[in-house]
Amino acid sequence: MDPLGRLEELRTRINAQQREILRTIWTYLLANGRWIPIRALHIQCGGKATVQEALKPLGGSVVLEDHNSGQPVYRVTLLGVLVSTAGQTAHGLLSEYLRWIRERALTDGEMQHVTADLVSAALKLSESDARQLYELIRLGDFWAAGAGGGPSWRVGLPSDVEDLPEDPAAYIAAKALEQYDAHLPFEANKRDAYIFQKSSVESSLLTTIPVRIRDRDDQSNIAFYRLRSFINRLLVGFMTF
Structure with missing residues (x-):
């Protein structure tokens, strides 16, 4: 099955509650610049038992327990974003970006980096869209050396920029699925x-x-x-x- 077909199949196996919990984790990162504390997600989404029961079948290739500066947090993978209720928007935004940098890279041999201001002007992105794009680039590893965060973020072009397809939607799906392991637990231990x-x-x-x-x-x-x-x-x- 092609990557887009596999991604869609995975989406259909995830229920509305699971997709919404994934979206909550993702939007917390976008709003706060850090992953959501475990207890905070439990409080927002119906309690510990409800959240863990929903997340366990998804596995660690989609969502996982982690630590951020010593604090237990939940975080999603790129695959987790794409199958969430925010997934269609995120997939489209990332596709548009990769299509644009491919075109720029094939006409500008000196181009090494992309900045928030440059891409926002080219793609007419809002500040929130630019913020989301930066996190998607980092999450999916669509960048090379020289990344820097903040509102005026800057990332290096990916090493395979010349080889990106004209329509990168399937490429994104393939990259999100390449490490997928249905048996990988989401619990840290x-x-x-x-x-x-x-x-x-x-x-x-x-x-x-x-x-x-x-x-x-x-x-x-x-x-x-x-x-x-x-x-x-x-x-x-x-x-x-």
């Missing part, structure tokens, strides 16, 4: 344990692959051994992050 266990299994599978370099001239075996060692190092680094 369970999520950490799941990731550790999954990484351990993957590492164990890799280390049990028989590799024997019989001849120094056997370049294919040497390349495979180096690849296996590199992946193991990545997994160990991920587990200790």
Whole structure:
């Protein structure tokens, strides 16, 4: 199934209450510049039991418990925004932005950064739209080095800007879905344990692959051994992050 189809299918599996809770988390970030404290969301959305019962089926690829300066918070992923009641607007805004920077990048080889003032003038964005766009760019990692926040935000162009499609809607959906794991828990402690266990299994599978370099001239075996060692190092680094 194509990315837009997968995204729409996921939207249909999420009920109105879940979509509204996701929207509440997202709009709190836009209004306050930080993720919503866990207890604050419980108070706004019917209590702890109601919120956790609604969020648990969505999983950590959509919404998750996290910490911000030591305070427990809820935050959404880009996928979480796109399937919320704010999702259609966010998807359209991000699509318009990526289409515009692609056109600019293909005609201006010196362009390295985008500022809030520049994009707001080009796309006729309100201050709130520009704020939302900045958070979407950060959340979806649609930027390169040199990002700075605030009303006069500035972001570097993404490294793949020349390769962006003319209609980026499917590209956005694909990026939001690329790390989707339906089994990833949204609770912080369970999520950490799941990731550790999954990484351990993957590492164990890799280390049990028989590799024997019989001849120094056997370049294919040497390349495979180096690849296996590199992946193991990545997994160990991920587990200790």
